[in-house]
Amino acid sequence: MVAEWFFWLNQNNPLLLGLIRVLFVVVAILTLVPPLIWWERRLLSWMQDRIGPNRSGTVTIPSSFPVKGLAGKKIRTFGFIQPLLDGVKLFTKEDITPADVDRKIYFIAPALALFPAFALGATLPWGPNTGLYGILTPVADVEIGILYALAISSLGAYGIVLAGYASNNKYSLMGGLRASAQLISYELAMAMSVACIVMAVGSMKLTNVVVEQEKPLWGLIDGVQNWFIFTPFGFISAIVFLIAIIAETNRAPFDLPEAENELIAGYHTEYSSMKFAVFFMGEYAAMFIFSGIFAALFLGGYNMLPVNWEHLYASTGNQLFHVLDNANYWLAPIVFIAKCLGGISFFVWLRATLPRLRYDQLMDLGWKSLLPISVVNFIIVGIWIIGTELYGPVGGWGAAIAAFVVALVLYLNILNVSKKGAPVAEKRTVTMVSTPKRVVTMVDPIKLIKTFDSVVTSKPQLKMKLNMKNARGGYKR
Amino acid sequence: MLNILHQFPLAAVHDEIPLAAFLGLSLAMFALGSLGVLIRKNPVVVFMCIELMLNAVNLSFLSFASYPTASVAARDPFASAMAGQSMVICVMAIAAAEVAVGLGIIMAIFRYRNQVDVDDMNTMRG
Amino acid sequence: MTLNQVAFIILAVIALLGAIGVVFLKSPVRSALSLVINFITLGMVYFMLGNQMLGIAQIVVYAGAIMVLFLFVIMILRSQHPEEDTSLWKDRRFVFGLLGGALVVALIYNFVIQPTQSIYGAEFDRSYGSPQAIGQTFFTQYVYPFEIISVLLLLGVVGSIMLAKRKF
Structure with missing residues (x-):
């Protein structure tokens, strides 16, 4: 029924259908951001062995409730509405605009920070491009899908830079400067790692990228899908891309632009109330959409498992595989959102695990590690494509692995040569020495007091001091 | 309202807008850019005006590329379109390199003299 | 007036306002912002012309990289003289320069x-703006320009690193 209406719209009023497609993306982001914040806080508190928000939203059923079993019981939601309450708090707080800010830019900056996060979703397919989802999924299935995503994500710098500039605050400005430098440096590695995938696919359409991943694994194994994270070059560029998107979204460990203890929250120091909430929301929306792009590029997009059910059904004739194929089709949006959530959980995990990078470490990682790795990876992809075209899949992988070995040998050689001229650094070695074991014996405090008393009553000064020491330390060595 | 917008995919741009419109936009941008180069004193802004002029040139390249007019272009319009786009890519690359070096020079001057003003940069004057 | 013409007029007006802003706004940051607006609308004009690839490259290269670099430098210099005097109208040379410029503009017009006012597009293969077509051309017909560009960019990188070093 609804499906037929959509098909009718596709025939008769494509513009309205386009607006509906936009609404799907925007509404999905808007409704998913508060649960994301809740999820991050709960997961983070679980990882840090805290409790986290767990009170709000608990409903106590009054004891006069007629149903016997329910009366007096508490219904817990584990703090699920906490982000909603936070939103209300932010709305009702006083909106302070400092006196000397550059007012126009100060007001525009949060909007500029939020805009790219929403605009990024335009080329992202959240369902198969056949049948009903085919007319609903990417808002615009343009030829330049991935480049569009890169372009919009590079515009994300403006919100932060301008917020830092307009606040007329030293620390905000430093946050903005750090953000712009960081974004420019990681954009390169990101573009190069995406270029590998574009080369392997032969198209920049994100829908084509996902369809390409439904082909047989490595061109050899028929029943399994060729998700790029399973291929060697895809794995390398997935890691580079992942690090780059963490840097792009300013998340820990790359949260230098908003480092609390160095820059008192950096670019949004002077923002309060709703404007701060907009920044906050933009960050989460960007995380969500970037995870979606990661899923589409490397994790097979909307496919549930890397198994080609259709092929299995055709080869075995088992009806179960047909059912699973249909489930794979119809559950596509849910699977896609689940993959995005997985990405965000990974972000939270990193935040809980890694300490913040120093500025020079950040630049070193971007320029000296990620960029060369992805460039070498790019060359290897080219060799793989030529090998595949000339000698088939096996030859292609052989050529790629040979190229990888050559690159590794070259790299080690360069490392050796560059080390030869360098001054020899002082070597420091740490050797573990086995220490005598300490025997820890707990002292019963009551006994201690008793002996203390007896000491005080029976003998003078000297022994008393000894016992005092023991009492303070609490244990004997 | 929405039915009017039905034709939105912009299929017939080349049939509805004359070449002169794009060229006029390009001309206006170029003129504004050159005016900016003449009257502004902040070297960064002067640089931006140069970028504006380069973009105006890009626009005219692209509009000539997609409207095959001259007799040469009319013979093989696709090749002439590709030639125009290649030119634009060259201009973009040159602009990027120029900005990297130029801003580096401005930063170096700033470090050396602690202020930047194009009227004060006259140490090379004979 | 058709929808295409309306769209073009809107884009052209925004682009021109951006260009005017670059020249006449006093604060360098605002000049940079209006230049960004100009570049993004220009990218859209490229889309209208059918050059998808170059339109998005315009946004990536100019709005995403070059202008961020400009903002970066402006912030480091921390706007030396935001209240710059742009009123050169009293200078006689300037007035004559403006007249000469007007003459050139009139000649170009x-x-x-x-002559191009009545020229509309001819029918031919409209896939020239796709990334495939551009890649194809760059790796067959225009290989040498492509290589020259790459060497130029390398020189730019090396040059800017040399300039950025503290000691010469």
Whole structure:
């Protein structure tokens, strides 16, 4: 029924259908951001062995409730509405605009920070491009899908830079400067790692990228899908891309632009109330959409498992595989959102695990590690494509692995040569020495007091001091 | 309202807008850019005006590329379109390199003299 | 007036306002922002012309990289003289320069824009703006320009690193 209406719209009023497609993306982001914040806080508190928000939203059923079993019981939601309450708090707080800010830019900056996060979703397919989802999924299935995503994500710098500039605050400005430098440096590695995938696919359409991943694994194994994270070059560029998107979204460990203890929250120091909430929301929306792009590029997009059910059904004739194929089709949006959530959980995990990078470490990682790795990876992809075209899949992988070995040998050689001229650094070695074991014996405090008393009553000064020491330390060595 | 917008995919741009419109936009941008180069004193802004002029040139390249007019272009319009786009890519690359070096020079001057003003940069004057 | 014409007029007006902003706004940051607006609308004009690849490259290269670099430098210099005096109208040389410029504009209008007013597009393969077509051309017909560009960019990188070093 609804499906037929959509098909009718596709025939008769494509513009309205386009607006509906936009609404799907925007509404999905808007409704998913508060649960994301809740999820991050709960997961983070679980990882840090805290409790986290767990009170709000608990409903106590009054004891006069007629149903016997329910009366007096508490219904817990584990703090699920906490982000909603936070939103209300932010709305009702006083909106302070400092006196000397550059007012126009100060007001525009949060909007500029939020805009790219929403605009990024335009080329992202959240369902198969056949049948009903085919007319609903990417808002615009343009030829330049991935480049569009890169372009919009590079515009994300403006919100932060301008917020830092307009606040007329030293620390905000430093946050903005750090953000712009960081974004420019990681954009390169990101573009190069995406270029590998574009080369392997032969198209920049994100829908084509996902369809390409439904082909047989490595061109050899028929029943399994060729998700790029399973291929060697895809794995390398997935890691580079992942690090780059963490840097792009300013998340820990790359949260230098908003480092609390160095820059008192950096670019949004002077923002309060709703404007701060907009920044906050933009960050989460960007995380969500970037995870979606990661899923589409490397994790097979909307496919549930890397198994080609259709092929299995055709080869075995088992009806179960047909059912699973249909489930794979119809559950596509849910699977896609689940993959995005997985990405965000990974972000939270990193935040809980890694300490913040120093500025020079950040630049070193971007320029000296990620960029060369992805460039070498790019060359290897080219060799793989030529090998595949000339000698088939096996030859292609052989050529790629040979190229990888050559690159590794070259790299080690360069490392050796560059080390030869360098001054020899002082070597420091740490050797573990086995220490005598300490025997820890707990002292019963009551006994201690008793002996203390007896000491005080029976003998003078000297022994008393000894016992005092023991009492303070609490244990004997 | 929405039915009017039905034709939105912009299929017939080349049939509805004359070449002169794009060229006029390009001309206006170029003129504004050159005016900016003449009257502004902040070297960064002067640089931006140069970028504006380069973009105006890009626009005219692209509009000539997609409207095959001259007799040469009319013979093989696709090749002439590709030639125009290649030119634009060259201009973009040159602009990027120029900005990297130029801003580096401005930063170096700033470090050396602690202020930047194009009227004060006259140490090379004979 | 068709929808295409309306869209073009809107884009052209925004682009021109951006260009005017670059020249006449006093604060360098605002000049940079209006230049960004100009570049993004220009990218959209490229889309209208059918050059998808170059339109998005315009946004990536100019709005995403070059202008961020500009903002970066402006912030480091921390706007030396935001209240810059742009009123050169009293200077006689300037007025004559403006007149000469107007003459050039009029000449270009007369000899380029006036004759092209009635030129509309001819029918041919409209896939010239796709990334495939551009890649194909760059790796067959225009290999040498492509290589020269890459060497130029390398020189730019090396040069800017040399300039950025503290000691010469």
